[in-house]
Each structure stands twice: as C-alpha cells, then as structure tokens.
Amino acid sequence: MSKAMCTLVAAILVATPVALAANVGVSIAISQPGVYGRIDIGRFPQPAVIVPQPVIIAPPLPGVVVQPVYMWVPPGHQKKWTKHCSRYNACGVPVYFVRDDWYEQNVRHSGKPKHRD
Secondary structure, eight states: OOOOHHHHHHHHHHHOHHHHHHHOOOOOOOOOOTSSOOOOOOGGSSOOOOSSBBBOOSSOTOOOOOOOEEEOOOOOHHHHHHHHGGGTTTTSOOOEEBOHHHHHIIIISSSSSOOOO
C-alpha cells in the first residue's frame, strides 16, 4: 500500500468524530484476506479479540477523538506493539488484536463475510 494511502486513511480515522460512528458497523477496508493489517469489520460478525481492552501506544492529539480499529498481526508484532505499530500506521490509535481462529474462519478462508442469523 502506498504511503499516501496510509496517510489518507490515518487522517480519516483521526478526523472522524465519535458521534458519527456510534454503534455503526462501518470501517475502511485496506487489506485483503491473508494480509496482516486492519480489518473491515463492517462486513463480518463481531471479532473475537485477544485482549478485551484496546492497546494504544501514543495518545491522540488533544481534542481529537480516535475510533478503535481491529488488527490482525503476527504474534510477535502484537507482543511488541510499541516496536511495530508504526508499520501499521496505528501508534496513536486504540487497537483490538483479532484472534487468529476468528480471522481464519471469517476472513481468510471464506473470502466472503459470514452473516449472523
């Protein structure tokens, strides 16, 4: 992905106020099945996460409300997120790490979202 695209996505995420995203399953898809990174959860069932609280490395700018994102990353990146968050342009964003089993079942193998009944 180009650096310009990463910058654009980060700017959109930082600029989106909470009021616009309250209880809405909308996000920006910037990854493909099998590729580590952010997950567009608007198309999938609620993700199973590794830790129930989001991880945030750098606080957002004062007065800026940042929405959490869901990420699927290698275990080593999640463990040392301080070192790797910049690679995903997510150091100042609250991050929920998605469990591998959820990702495999809902994103990678199906290629299509599995809707809840």
